[in-house]
Amino acid sequence: MFTVRVRAQPPAPARSADRWADAGLVSGEAVELDVRAARLGSRVLALLIDLLVQVVLAAALSAGLSLLLLFLPTAIVDAALTGALQTVLLVLVLVGYPVLMERFVGGRTIGKLAVGLRVVRADGGPVGVGQSLTRALVGVAVEWPGLVLPLLSWVASVTVMLTDPRGRRLGDLVAGTMVVHTRGAAVWRPVPLAVPALLGWAHTLDLTRLDDGLALAARQYLGRVHQLVEPERARLGRELWAEVGAVITPPPPWAAPESVYLAAVLAERHRRAVDRLRRTRGVAAMLWPELTTSPVAAPPPAAPPPAATAPAATAPAATAPAATAPATTAPAATAPALAVPTQPDPVRAQPAPVDAEHPAG
Structure with missing residues (x-):
């Protein structure tokens, strides 16, 4: 058996951004996990996909809300009810969508699934409902869409993500979470050919x-x-x-x-x-x-013809009219030929006994 002896590799570069396992996650056995932290580019791409999904979801819910208002009595439909329903719809799209997706899809939304990202706790464990809700509320308030000072909050959010060693945003810092890559970045290389x-x-x-x-x-x-x-x-x-x-x-x-x-x-x-x-x-x-041949191109061979001894077996039957033999004796004359088709000599020897039992005149 071949045994490989490998020493510890040289120290990693000083900057954590140059390392592969830059998420800093450590397992319970004190082993650093080979996981990358998601940075600004991949997270913005996932956000754009999620925004497209949220727009489609908002359009579908708005259509359903309009149908609901049409069927409600006119006496109870007013501006207050319409505004309340619109607020509930907005909360479901902006807060309910990420929380429910991260709860039931393992810390991933549709955008994160497409890009290959996952939300985890700061220690690498699965994210909880409370942490997902905190992330969503902070994101809606000060990040996107940023209900509190939108332009200033956007600049602050981008600055925090660029300066944090793990690429975390404000919602991650408040909730104690982070976003990591679930796909490896290693390039597949074939084995070199012989020179x-x-x-x-x-x-x-x-x-x-x-x-x-x-x-x-x-x-x-x-x-x-x-x-x-x-x-x-x-x-x-x-x-x-x-x-x-x-x-x-x-x-x-x-x-x-x-x-x-x-x-x-x-x-x-x-x-x-x-x-x-x-x-x-x-x-x-x-x-x-x-x-190596197809059943259609090469059909199975035809069934073999009847045994060659069949004419010899029926030869005694040709003399039956002249001998006026009873009808019951015909099977007895042909029975030996059917029972032993591969031995022609006994078949040829049978006409003599038949003629002896039924003489011709």
Whole structure:
């Protein structure tokens, strides 16, 4: 089994904004969680999506409210009732929407779901109803739409988000919450292919002693080499190549980085596996063609014709009119031919006993 020994990485950069796990969340086992805090750009994008949803929701509720007022008696419909219903509608859209969504969708609204954000407590736990309500009320009052000094509150909110290490807004500071990313920002990178100069050497390799565990370790190293830091990246590459080079022959023709050797070995191993699979499928296609053909293109073969011994079995029946044999004797004459269709000799020998029992004159 391949064992990887990894030392602690060098200290993280001084600025927390340059780190991946900049949310500062720590689990109960005192392990820092690899989570990013949401910044101004992603949160504004989520807010714009939520605003579009709220506009559609407000239009639908307004249509329903208009229908309700039409069916109410004219005596009770006045400006006070209309204003009260409009206020309730506004509260439902601006406060009820985020609170209910964060309560039942795990701290996410539709905009946060689209962008990949989630509201959590400052310690990383799930957000509660009281905290969601506090965030919504503070947001409506001093952030968006900002009922108290709109322009000044907008500037203050943006300033707080830009200066806070976790990108929190005023509602987060009051409620004790924060917004984090739920999706990783790592870029998928394929395994490097073999360089053309090593293809000839790779074709001559003996890979019989390269087991799956060691090949998987090399594959994972090449897939994550861009995430490692020096000098650990070079040291781990040297250790992996030392183990791989000890089980393959011949040695490489010229000096190159260890990752180049590993990529050439894995590419050749993959090529040989594809060739073996192609040959196996070719043999299976010859032995069992139905596996590689469609039932519509290749219908099943027709049923075989009746047994070839049927005419021989009916030969004695041709003499039945001349012999004036009773009708009950015909099945007895043909029964042996049906019971033993693959033995023609006893069938041919049966006309003599039939003629003996019923002489012709």
